[in-house]
Amino acid sequence: MATQSLRNIIVVGGSFVGRITAQELARVIPATHRVLLTEPHSHFHHLFTFPRFAIVPGQEHKAFIPYNGIFSAVPNPTSHGVVPARVLSVASQHVELDREWQGSKQITFDFLVLATGTRLSQPAGMKNDDKPSSVEYLQRHQADVKRSRSILIVGGGAVGVQMATDLKEYYPDKKVTVVQSRPRVMPNFHPQLHELIKRRFDELGVQLITGSRVKIPPSGFSNDGNEFPVQLTNGTTESTELVILATGQTPNNQMVANLKPTSGTDAIVNPDNGFIRIRPTMQFQDEQYPHLFAVGDIADTGAQKAARPGAAQAAVVAKNIQSLIEGRAPDEAFVKGPGAIHLTLGMKYNVVFRNPNVAEGQTEPWINEKDDGREDMNVEAMWQRLGIEVENPPQYHL
Numbered sequence: 315m316a317t318q319s320l321r322n323i324i325v326v327g328g329s330f331v332g333r334i335t336a337q338e339l340a341r342v343i344p345a346t347h348r349v350l351l352t353e354p355h356s357h358f359h360h361l362f363t364f365p366r367f368a369i370v371p372g373q374e375h376k377a378f379i380p381y382n383g384i385f386s387a388v389p390n391p392t393s394h395g396v397v398p399a400r401v402l403s404v405a406s407q408h409v410e411l412d413r414e415w416q417g418s419k420q421i422t423f424d425f426l427v428l429a430t431g432t433r434l435s436q437p438a439g440m441k442n443d444d445k446p447s448s449v450e451y452l453q454r455h456q457a458d459v460k461r462s463r464s465i466l467i468v469g470g471g472a473v474g475v476q477m478a479t480d481l482k483e484y485y486p487d488k489k490v491t492v493v494q495s496r497p498r499v500m501p502n503f504h505p506q507l508h509e510l511i512k513r514r515f516d517e518l519g520v521q522l523i524t525g526s527r528v529k530i531p532p533s534g535f536s537n538d539g540n541e542f543p544v545q546l547t548n549g550t551t552e553s554t555e556l557v558i559l560a561t562g563q564t565p566n567n568q569m570v571a572n573l574k575p576t577s578g579t580d581a582i583v584n585p586d587n588g589f590i591r592i593r594p595t596m597q598f599q600d601e602q603y604p605h606l607f608a609v610g611d612i613a614d615t616g617a618q619k620a621a622r623p624g625a626a627q628a629a630v631v632a633k634n635i636q637s638l639i640e641g642r643a644p645d646e647a648f649v650k651g652p653g654a655i656h657l658t659l660g661m662k663y664n665v666v667f668r669n670p671n672v673a674e675g676q677t678e679p680w681i682n683e684k685d686d687g688r689e690d691m692n693v694e695a696m697w698q699r700l701g702i703e704v705e706n707p708p709q710y711h712l
Contacts, residue, residue, distance in 0.1 A: 333700070
């Protein structure tokens with residue numbers, strides 16, 4: 315079938331969940347349709363490696379993987395494509411792009427899946443779309459870390475915790491401090507995770523300050539290599555040479571700002587958190603948009619924001635879009651499970667932690683401590699998942 319006459323299914327955002335969604339869809343949709351993955355980054359960003367590669371040198375180029383193999387293992391691989399552009403706005407039947415693709419800034423669609431996720435502060439997320447600039451940023455960050463004798467990390471979520479433990483293990487002579495606004499680190503998890511992390515902090519010599527916020531100056535921190543004071547909301551001052559921000563996530567929801575909800579219904583975006591309101595089928599909650607879906611961090615599922623539940627949501631979307639194409643009801647539903655995380659707590663030590671499944675009467679978390687971590691965090695396996703066979707190390711620079 316000619317490419318021009320194929321019906322479009324657009325996946326907006328090519329990070330972890332968007333990538334899985336695009337591949338799942340391409341495996342099950344009929345030959346009448348094609349998947350177009352829109353993504354402004356020139357390469358897939360392996361976000362989970364950024365906290366490590368912002369500290370440890372020599373692996374950073376592996377964190378950015380070409381997209382050109384993403385559809386290599388699906389039926390009709392040449393039908394599908396990656397659109398190297400940012401979606402500025404979503405209308406009911408088309409998207410507006412920030413640059414031309416095949417002669418137009420508009421692409422029409424039959425179905426659309428929003429997988430835009432959230433924006434993270436550097437170094438957890440990159441500002442640049444191209445690989446060389448992002449690699450250079452990580453290398454500069456590594457140099458800042460190496461030069462600094464004292465480092466203060468703002469935020470006690472996964473990124474802050476992982477960076478603190480990597481830092482203190484890789485550079486045991488540096489003073490490393492984590493400031494967390496809540497009473498515990500990783501507060502969305504069972505208290506035993508905080509206790510486990512606190513033990514690890516004590517073991518490595520990481521200082522933890524809880525129940526206080528850092529006062530961030532309007533112009534940010536100088537981080538110029540000299541020592542400077544950092545004011546905390548508890549009235550104390552910490553002295554440091556480098557501040558690393560590991561604070562929160564901002565939803566990427568601006569592209570649906572012009573979508574009008576059905577009168578008398580809730581807004582498309584939940585004003586309380588910025589996430590897209592959805593049904594268990596992952597369709598937009600607003601019934602006038604049964605062909606629009608949201609998955610991953612941008613979807614207001616109440617589930618933990620992580621790759622594993624996102625992958626389960628991707629499978630639901632693929633089945634439901636397949637059903638709709640075939641004229642059947644989209645009755646596959648996402649079922650939220652207990653929050654879980656695979657967390658590195660140093661170069662080799664890592665832990666898989668799952669909250670108790672209260673629905674099944676569990677009261678204790680499931681914890682699997684391991685000591686098999688690799689410096690490159692097994693990033694090479696992700697190249698294979700994106701369909702890139704690497705035969706010699708220089709290829710990781712592509």
